[in-house]
Amino acid sequence: MQTQSAHSNSLPPSALIFDSGVGAISIAREIRQLLPGLTLHFGIDNGFYPYGSKSEAALRPRIVEQASAMMARSGADILVVGCNTASTLALPQLREALTKPVIGVVPAVKPAAAATRTHTIALIATEGTVNRNYTRDLIEQFANGNRVINVPAPELVHLAEAKLRGETVTAADLEPVLHRIFHTAGGDKVDIAVLACTHFPLLRDELNRYAPRTIQWLDSGAAIARRVQWWLGELALELPTSPAQGLLLTSAPDSDGRIAGAFAEFIPGASYVAR
Incomplete structure (x- = not known):
């Protein structure tokens, strides 16, 4: 992969965060906290949401096609794949297709x-990520x-999106997931839960509040932000004190405005449909 940026002096440094839904917000918040001057664009493949229920054969070419088109539209210097499903499936293909750096989200097993x-960890993810060979290999290795x-x-994906719409997530909503963590064989020894979907950190406060005991809820967001910072250094891109207006790109019309509303803290403008 080329490490020279095709960055134009007329454009401020930027990153595109790609996801099928609004889970990318958890990554974006970490990046904005560490790198407040970095312009953030968002590429949302809402036309194929949710990724977690789709087949690998359908997802790989779709992810590469949509992310590549959105990178071209935004002119971003870095692609952040803000989705565990997309990262575990298509990082090699994305790095082959693009000349810009590609950063993926890896479950924080290591x-x-x-x-x-206690030597006991819970890995909380979508069914696709839990069952994927990539995840099994990650566990075996790290x-x-x-x-x-x-x-x-x-169900945490839908609950996270409901929370962003202003709905309350209750103890009853989370009880089935908490039961799977704490009331399964070995669950009494879990002291760390890995949040292996970018939607899940959006529910950290509720998970912590309603869990039967205190444990650590761990995700990859801060590590991703540090990786973006490293690539900015490698590309010799200096950040301004404040970011420029980013783009919100969607693969299908955001007819009810829910996606634009969810990302309003980063992009108060309109949504643009990527064709």
Whole structure:
């Protein structure tokens, strides 16, 4: 992959954060906190949402096609794949298709393995990520002999999006997922839960509040932000003190304005449809 940026002096440095839904917000908040001057664009493949329920054969070419088109439309210097499903499926293909740096989201198994004191970790993800060979290989390589309990939690995606719409997430909403974490074999020993979907950190406060005991909820957001910072240095891109107006690109019309509303904290303007 080329490391020279095709960055134009007339444009401020920018990154495109790609996802099928609004989970990318959790990554964007970490990036904005660390790099407040970086312009953020968002590429949302809402026409194929949710990724977690689609087949690998359908997803790989779709992800490459949509992310590539949105990178071209935005002119971003860096692509951040703000979706665990897309990252576990298509990072090699994206890096082959694009000349710009591609940063993926990897479940935080390695730091969880280093931090656990009970040697028992819960990995909370969509069903697709839980069952994917990539995830199994990640656990085998980085769990360091610790027990990893896989917890499929597809309902958290919808609950996170409901929270962003202003709806209240209750203890009853989260009880099925919490039961799968704490009331399964070995669940009494879990001291760290890896939030292996970018939607899930949006529910960190509620998960912490309603869990039967205190544990650590770990995600990759801060690490992704540091990786973006590293690439900006590699590309010799200096940030201004404040970001420019970003773009919100969608693969299908945002007819009810929910996506634009969710990203309003970053992009108060209109949504543009990427064809």
